[in-house]
Amino acid sequence: MEEYKWLKLKKSIKYAYNTSPFYHDLFKKNNLKPSDIKSFKDMNKIPFTTADDLQEKTKSFFSVPEDKFVTVFTSAGTTGKPKKAYFTKKDIDKIITSTITGLQLMYSITPRDVVRLSFEIGYGAEISGSRYCMNKAYEGIGALTVAPSRLRVEEELEIFKDYKPTIFMDVSSRVNYLTNEMKKIYDLKKLGVKKILIGAEPTPNAMRKFIEESWNADVFIGYGTTETGVLQAGECEEKNGMHLNEFNFFTEVVDPATGEILEDGNLGEFIFTTYDREGMPLIRYRTRDLGRILPEMCPCGLPFKRMVIKGRVDDMISIGAGDNLYTRRFDDILFEIPEVIEYQVILNRKNIKDEITIVVETEIIKDSLRERILEAIMEMPEINSGVLSSKTIEKPEIKLVKPNTFDRNSTKQRRLIDNRNLYD
Ligand SMILES: [Zn+2]
Numbered sequence: 001m002e003e004y005k006w007l008k009l010k011k012s013i014k015y016a017y018n019t020s021p022f023y024h025d026l027f028k029k030n031n032l033k034p035s036d037i038k039s040f041k042d043m044n045k046i047p048f049t050t051a052d053d054l055q056e057k058t059k060s061f062f063s064v065p066e067d068k069f070v071t072v073f074t075s076a077g078t079t080g081k082p083k084k085a086y087f088t089k090k091d092i093d094k095i096i097t098s099t100i101t102g103l104q105l106m107y108s109i110t111p112r113d114v115v116r117l118s119f120e121i122g123y124g125a126e127i128s129g130s131r132y133c134m135n136k137a138y139e140g141i142g143a144l145t146v147a148p149s150r151l152r153v154e155e156e157l158e159i160f161k162d163y164k165p166t167i168f169m170d171v172s173s174r175v176n177y178l179t180n181e182m183k184k185i186y187d188l189k190k191l192g193v194k195k196i197l198i199g200a201e202p203t204p205n206a207m208r209k210f211i212e213e214s215w216n217a218d219v220f221i222g223y224g225t226t227e228t229g230v231l232q233a234g235e236c237e238e239k240n241g242m243h244l245n246e247f248n249f250f251t252e253v254v255d256p257a258t259g260e261i262l263e264d265g266n267l268g269e270f271i272f273t274t275y276d277r278e279g280m281p282l283i284r285y286r287t288r289d290l291g292r293i294l295p296e297m298c299p300c301g302l303p304f305k306r307m308v309i310k311g312r313v314d315d316m317i318s319i320g321a322g323d324n325l326y327t328r329r330f331d332d333i334l335f336e337i338p339e340v341i342e343y344q345v346i347l348n349r350k351n352i353k354d355e356i357t358i359v360v361e362t363e364i365i366k367d368s369l370r371e372r373i374l375e376a377i378m379e380m381p382e383i384n385s386g387v388l389s390s391k392t393i394e395k396p397e398i399k400l401v402k403p404n405t406f407d408r409n410s411t412k413q414r415r416l417i418d419n420r421n422l423y424d
Pocket residue numbers: 236237238243298299300301302
């Protein structure tokens with residue numbers, strides 16, 4: 001694997017330098033030549049490529065004439081204007097072939113499978129690329145894909161009864177929501193869904209367990225970014241970390257503040273370099289996703305390393321007296337409470353104190369639930385010390401609202417809304 005990675009990496013860097021105006025300029029500005037990269041460690045000589053670069057100078061990334069492109073995926077992410085990733089026919093074919101291999105290898109998908117693929121289509125949707133590639137990949141395997149856009153709960157249930165899908169695929173907040181709603185009107189275990197493939201969003205263990213038990217199915221989590229080529233990692237049957245697609249990407253984990261390359265096992269930001277991308281190669285692309293590469297090989301026997309996601313770099317918020325808090329911590333705490341369907345944390349600052357409002361979607365609008373949520377939140381040391389010791393945080397306010405209050409048409413569920421304008 002190491003030898004393979006090195007050969008691919010060298011070739012990709014040379015290709016980008018020779019063909020992409022963006023990378024040619026970047027190397028020149030930094031007095032670099034591809035031959036200066038003599039080992040994996042030398043990668044730190046190459047500056048990172050950011051989402052801003054992609055947004056502002058999209059066309060300077062092009063390694064081929066514009067008319068060679070056949071597809072463009074846009075991704076909104078959670079903030080900012082859309083980033084655009086262009087693909088040639090050769091690039092797309094490659095992505096689909098590797099997706100087919102992944103689906104067959106990891107999830108044993110066969111032509112007998114029926115797939116309910118309800119990823120949303122639409123401009124600016126990060127998952128539109130996933131939808132396109134997944135649809136083509138299932139087609140390549142020979143499985144039937146049922147893919148009307150997202151439907152209302154009752155209509156969705158009809159789809160499941162009618163086509164009897166064995167595979168269900170969408171982002172986790174949507175699967176979680178549908179599970180909750182459909183469960184009220186039908187025993188989901190009777191539907192015969194075997195595997196639920198989810199991704200694009202944080203999926204806490206409690207949520208996975210709830211979904212698995214409700215459907216009597218296995219939940220597998222995947223990871224990908226539109227910019228680098230959609231499907232980059234997926235869980236195997238061990239459900240302990242996602243195997244990286246090391247055939248198509250070079251992965252680094254770096255300290256988000258200093259850029260230093262970290263050893264496996266350390267928490268940092270994921271950086272990807274594409275191999276053999278014809279149209280728009282990316283070298284050291286910053287994902288802003290935080291996590292680690294597991295140092296041990298997986299007991300399942302696959303020779304690919306595993307990654308775990310711990311949050312977004314931008315999700316690390318400073319709260320109260322300067323305590324750093326990963327917003328994903330709220331997931332772990334709130335989704336442990338069975339009545340919680342979805343939530344939003346809203347941060348405001350009044351004078352010098354932080355105000356935290358936690359809005360929870362639930363069936364059960366009762367004071368006792370409100371108290372239980374408050375108790376759980378107060379157990380977070382960062383909040384507890386801010387409220388009780390340093391007095392930099394007001395006692396959190398818990399608001400309970402009916403299911404489906406939050407806007408689910410936006411492509412990604414936004415769980416944290418920080419109105420404090422701390423960085424302006
Ligand atoms: Zn494995």
